Amino acid sequence: MTSVPASRRPSRVPWGVIVWPALLAFCLLPGVLPRLVQPLTAGERLTFEPPLWQLTLTHLGLVLLATGVVLLIGVPLAVVVTRPGREALRHLTETLVGLGQTVPTFAVLALAVPALGFGWAPTLLGLIVYGLVPVVSNGVAGLLSVEGHLLDAARGMGMSPWQRLQRVELPLALPVLLAGVRTSTVYNVGTATIGAALGAGGLGAPIINGLSQQNPGLVLVGAVLAALLALSLDALLGLVVSSPLSPAE
Amino acid sequence: MSVSGQPGAGVRGAYAPWSVPGGTGTVLVLATLPMLAGTLLPWVLLRPNRLAPGDSLRLPPALVGAGLLLAALPLLTARLFPRLTGLAASLAVVAGFWALGTQTQAAVAGQAPFARASAASGVWLFWLGAGIATYGAGLLTRSRPERWLAWAWGPPVAALFLSGHLNAWSVLIEGRSEGPRWVQELGQHLRLVGEGLGLALLIGVPLAVWASGRERAAGTVLGAANAVQTLPSLALLGLLIAPLSALANAFPALRALGISGIGVAPALTALTLYALLPILRNGVVALRGVPSGTLDAARGMGMTPAQLFWRVRLPLALPVWLSGVRQAAVLLVGVAAVAALIGAGGLGTYIFKGLQSAATDLILLGAVPAALLALGLDAALRGLERLLGRHFGRGP
Known part of the structure; x- marks a missing residue:
């Protein structure tokens, strides 16, 4: 028996962690979703080639790969531009991040096609560009919010710049940074559906096919799975990050 | 005015005899x-x-x-x-x-x-x-x-x-051959964004004012706004087709008004819903963020509830609220581009046509103006925010 009071943390987080992935897994069982949307398809049973779990895995793979690259680029970038004496680089980064936030996602994805051709590559590039926005802006904000007297104290203890970064700045900036990673990952689940228009596959494929064939059932299958995937990832990342999705400005 | 030894510049290789950001x-x-x-x-x-x-x-x-x-x-x-x-x-x-x-x-x-x-x-x-x-x-x-x-x-x-x-x-050659149709699609894009934003303002502003005074309602609104944002815009567009086409089939009068599963109606519904979220969220957050001490002071001066709202709460909430409106407008330019997929028209038409026929110039003809439109709208609304901020004496 544990002595920790049960009501210390809001119970919403653990519920989401169980409910959304379970619903996602249930929907991926063979035959479940096609039967559920049968009323919308005039009695026709939908079949999926490739199967739905494979589309979901492709989707998840795209999003996780993009998040990995975003972390590899975004965190060092945030660290580099927040060092003293690099204000101009920070302004440039913030302006570029602002551009990434303003320019429509679909335009970014479409503009990557002439450079990279169809398929995975332009979608991945778009996901990386779009995913960098919250990670870099939160990383910069987190590192800048570390108070000067803490850094002075660390310097007074004889810490080298690298030790200060590793032991003081990054740990203090971590919650804000992780919130950015969560936002980035969840939004990219939605962005990746648009990648199907560029031939990347994933859960956008049934949506786009359904829209062009005017088949609402097909659309519903893709939309429900994409939404469940986004909610599952949001809940799972919420275990690591305590702040809510997309902190209001 | 010598470059060397000026402490303000503070950085090696200072370029100019005035203070310049490092790097x-x-x-x-x-x-x-x-x-x-x-x-x-x-x-x-x-x-x-x-x-x-x-x-x-x-x-x-x-x-x-x-x-x-x-x-x-x-x-x-x-x-x-x-x-x-x-x-x-x-x-x-x-x-x-x-x-x-x-x-x-x-x-x-x-x-x-x-x-x-x-x-x-x-x-x-x-x-x-x-x-x-x-x-x-x-x-x-x-x-x-x-x-x-x-x-x-x-x-x-x-x-x-x-x-x-x-x-x-090549892009200008495509543009010339499309000519008037391109202008028409640009107008359609602007109309979709404008109407979506207008409808969202009509619904969102009173709703935000109503919800900001109520604890439970504010929580519900913020929760719903965050939840709907996890839903991909493409999925939302798709999901609206089924109920709207069912509605049009059940009530032929609605079809005469132009409501059907495909086209402008579902696109406009999705655009309105999407724009509603930032407007509601920022409105509720901004109106609730007005310090209670300020409100007490205004009440103590004998202001009526109407005066309190128009002279204190609204001006103080306006900057944050307007930034929500700007986020909504910029978001809509992007969602309107995707809405071309369900036959709503707009610049997205060219992007999809270009993607289908692997014609780079058509993609550019749609994507570059859409990107510039978003950037221009963002800059214009930022300018408006500054102007209104100065008007209410809160300019930066």
Whole structure:
């Protein structure tokens, strides 16, 4: 028996962690979703080639790969531009991040096609560009919010710049940074559906096919799975990050 | 006014005899590298028709020399005559457009009328570098009258477009052949964004005012706003088709009003829902963020509830609320582009057409104006925010 009071943390987080992935897994069982949307398809049973779990895995793979690259680029970038004496680089980064936030996602994805051709590559590039926005802006904000007297104290203890970064700045900036990673990952689940228009596959494929064939059932299958995937990832990342999705400005 | 020993600049290699953000030199180096690479890379892609694969053409040696010089010019100017850096950067931008014009003209001269000359990787890299150079020049001459020189490229580039110098560029050829239809799609795009935003304001503003006074309602609104944002816009568009087509089938009168599963109605519904979220969220957050001490003081002065709202709560909440409206407007430009998939029209039509037929120029014809539209709208609404902020005495 544990002595920790049960009501210390809001119970919403653990519920989401169980409910959304379970619903996602249930929907991926063979035959479940096609039967559920049968009323919308005039009695026709939908079949999926490739199967739905494979589309979901492709989707998840795209999003996780993009998040990995975003972390590899975004965190060092945030660290580099927040060092003293690099204000101009920070302004440039913030302006570029602002551009990434303003320019429509679909335009970014479409503009990557002439450079990279169809398929995975332009979608991945778009996901990386779009995913960098919250990670870099939160990383910069987190590192800048570390108070000067803490850094002075660390310097007074004889810490080298690298030790200060590793032991003081990054740990203090971590919650804000992780919130950015969560936002980035969840939004990219939605962005990746648009990648199907560029031939990347994933859960956008049934949506786009359904829209062009005017088949609402097909659309519903893709939309429900994409939404469940986004909610599952949001809940799972919420275990690591305590702040809510997309902190209001 | 000596450069050395000035503590304010504080950075090694301070360029100008006034205070400059540290690292501006690095920004200008970052601008030089893509321009150098762009000069050496293929500049024009010549294809026998708009879909066929083509040949890459490089710049002639004389222009390569000029390009290398222009690439290094902003960095050199920043060292020698920091005030004129904006001019050097603007020169690079104009030169990029000018060289694209001459090279595309030279490429299609003597070719069949279907031949298309498009901008290759070199042009895009050169533009990227020149853009960063103007940004760096802006930082270098910030808070000085010379900062306007960083915008000096505007009129010459406009003149190059208007004089027909760039008419051999494949994107403009596509644009001319689409002509009035393109203008129509642009208008449709603007109409979708405007109507979606208008409807969202009509619903969202009273709802936010109502919810901001109620604890439970505010929590519900914020929760719902966050939950719907996890739903992909494409999925939301798709999901609205089924109920709206069912509605139109059940009530033929509605169909006469133009409501059906495909087209403008579901797109407008989705756009309104999407715009509603930032408007509601920021409205509730801003109205609830007004300090209770201020409200007490206003009540103590004998203000009626109406006066309290119009004179205290609304002006104090306006900056945060307006930034929500701006987020909504920018978001809608993007969602409206996707809405072309369900037959709502707009600039997305060209993007989808281009993607289906692998025609790069059509993609550019849709995506570049959509991106510029979002940026322009963002800048315009930021200006409006500042104007209103100043009007209410809260200007930055």
